[in-house]
Amino acid sequence: MKVTIVGTGYVGLVTGACLAELGNDVLCLDVDSVKIDQLNNGVVPIYEPGLSDVIERNREAGRLRFSTDIPEAVAHGDIQFIAVGTPPDEDGSADLQYVLAAARGIARHMNTFTVIVNKSTVPVGTADKVRDIVMRELAVRGVESQFTVVSNPEFLKEGAAVEDFLRPDRIVIGCDLDVPGLRAKSLLEQLYAPFNRNHQRTLFMDVRSAEFTKYAANAMLATRISFINELANLADRVGADIEQVRQGIGSDPRIGYSFLYAGCGYGGSCFPKDVRALMHTAGEQGMELNILASAEFVNEQQKMVLFDKIRHHFDHSLEGKHFAVWGLAFKPNTDDMRQATSRALIAELLRARATVSVYDPVALDEARRTLADDLDPDSYEGIRFSRDRDATLQGADALVILTEWKEFKSPDFAHMKATLKNTVVFDGRNLYDPVSMKKEGWTYYTIGRDAAKDGIGGGNGPFLP
Numbered sequence: 001m002k003v004t005i006v007g008t009g010y011v012g013l014v015t016g017a018c019l020a021e022l023g024n025d026v027l028c029l030d031v032d033s034v035k036i037d038q039l040n041n042g043v044v045p046i047y048e049p050g051l052s053d054v055i056e057r058n059r060e061a062g063r064l065r066f067s068t069d070i071p072e073a074v075a076h077g078d079i080q081f082i083a084v085g086t087p088p089d090e091d092g093s094a095d096l097q098y099v100l101a102a103a104r105g106i107a108r109h110m111n112t113f114t115v116i117v118n119k120s121t122v123p124v125g126t127a128d129k130v131r132d133i134v135m136r137e138l139a140v141r142g143v144e145s146q147f148t149v150v151s152n153p154e155f156l157k158e159g160a161a162v163e164d165f166l167r168p169d170r171i172v173i174g175c176d177l178d179v180p181g182l183r184a185k186s187l188l189e190q191l192y193a194p195f196n197r198n199h200q201r202t203l204f205m206d207v208r209s210a211e212f213t214k215y216a217a218n219a220m221l222a223t224r225i226s227f228i229n230e231l232a233n234l235a236d237r238v239g240a241d242i243e244q245v246r247q248g249i250g251s252d253p254r255i256g257y258s259f260l261y262a263g264c265g266y267g268g269s270c271f272p273k274d275v276r277a278l279m280h281t282a283g284e285q286g287m288e289l290n291i292l293a294s295a296e297f298v299n300e301q302q303k304m305v306l307f308d309k310i311r312h313h314f315d316h317s318l319e320g321k322h323f324a325v326w327g328l329a330f331k332p333n334t335d336d337m338r339q340a341t342s343r344a345l346i347a348e349l350l351r352a353r354a355t356v357s358v359y360d361p362v363a364l365d366e367a368r369r370t371l372a373d374d375l376d377p378d379s380y381e382g383i384r385f386s387r388d389r390d391a392t393l394q395g396a397d398a399l400v401i402l403t404e405w406k407e408f409k410s411p412d413f414a415h416m417k418a419t420l421k422n423t424v425v426f427d428g429r430n431l432y433d434p435v436s437m438k439k440e441g442w443t444y445y446t447i448g449r450d451a452a453k454d455g456i457g458g459g460n461g462p463f464l465p
């Protein structure tokens with residue numbers, strides 16, 4: 001099938017590359033000629049495991065091309081995907097200008113029946129706005145082409161996007177039940193048929209429900225994280241171990257184990273933005289989403305929980321202290337620093353007149369840029385960026401871990417002990433066993449597992465007969 005993708009950002013690029021991998025003939029369009037030149041020369045502008053290989057393979061096979069030529073791109077696809085950004089406006093609502101510009105671009109050049117599929121994360125009702133714009137453009141041109149607008153939100157996780165696309169749990173498709181809508185449905189059924197061989201994964205629904213589903217999923221996941229984080233903070237106070245609690249509740253299939261890991265807060269491009277956008281949509285309807293407002297509030301506080309532990313440990317005097325910080329990206333396998341906890345925490349440490357040596361396996365360059373924007377030049381001076389993980393420990397008063405990169409999971413503890421000034425770790429991702437850490441002489445701060453450190457309660461480990 002011939003497919004056009006408008007927008008070669010994160011979602012567009014992954015979608016285009018993976019649809020080509022399935023054997024489709026894909027043309028990706030972008031207004032950014034520098035990016036298109038890079039892609040045509042085999043340079044992939046984002047870090048996403050496996051993506052470069054898929055792009056290279058399909059470019060060589062001639063199934064994946066990149067262009068800035070709108071008429072060529074619109075003429076190419078039986079299906080036109082819109083996959084452009086919807087950054088948050090100042091009031092938290094999704095800014096639709098790029099989506100609407102993409103729709104206008106398609107409308108200005110389409111001459112036959114066209115299926116416009118929205119993959120960007122957009123508020124309920126956006127398909128209607130896209131439809132209006134396309135109708136207006138066609139009227140201006142005096143063209144009477146049939147078209148339909150479909151919603152097909154993505155559920156890709158950064159760092160696992162290729163895998164998520166090629167092995168989806170579900171594919172949500174919202175389309176109308178009129179003749180053009182049903183025609184689109186059958187085209188999309190064909191496009192996604194490879195995923196339905198053993199199990200029906202496509203879920204057809206109406207357009208508004210599909211648009212809503214994306215926000216509902218992210219809002220639910222964000223709420224789950226804030227819920228467990230709040231319980232983790234309580235667990236620390238009452239001497240329970242949140243990891244044992246997670247297992248205790250996760251065994252109930254109505255609850256489940258996943259996405260219930262306590263940590264130093266969620267970040268990234270999706271959860272914070274989508275939670276706010278959904279609250280904004282509710283506000284437009286004169287409604288408040290109280291649970292979501294709390295989820296967001298708890299998350300902002302959660303980003304400071306480690307700082308509070310650090311400050312308390314050092315008797316409220318951090319001036320002149322030096323910290324090693326491992327993990328800067330908002331999560332592993334990405335260089336994305338958007339809404340990362342590291343930004344809030346490092347800023348707070350510097351404000352308290354401490355200094356930091358920071359390390360991340362992938363996000364160091366991105367962190368340099370982001371932190372330079374966040375901080376005034378004097379504070380920025382207090383950061384040492386290091387490509388050598390273990391060198392950050394030299395002379396540090398403690399180690400702070402903010403992202404659960406695999407390479408942090410089994411470090412050389414003996415070397416750490418020999419290098420750090422104090423045997424103190426503040427772990428925002430609960431990477432190590434608190435009981436063993438205590439036995440080995442570490443003062444090990446966690447999120448919801450501090451009981452072992454204090455030698456009380458459930459954190460002493462499972463009961464042995």
Ligand code: UDX
Binds near residue numbers: 155218258264271331
């Ligand atoms: C998310 C959704 O998972 C994805 O379906 C959607 O399309 C986009 O938003 P992403 O932002 O890439 O994906 O990251 P995700 O892996 O979901 O993690 C988000 C944040 O939650 C991270 O900061 C992570 O550290 C945190 N998190 C996740 C927790 O703190 N605990 C958990 O149990 C899971």
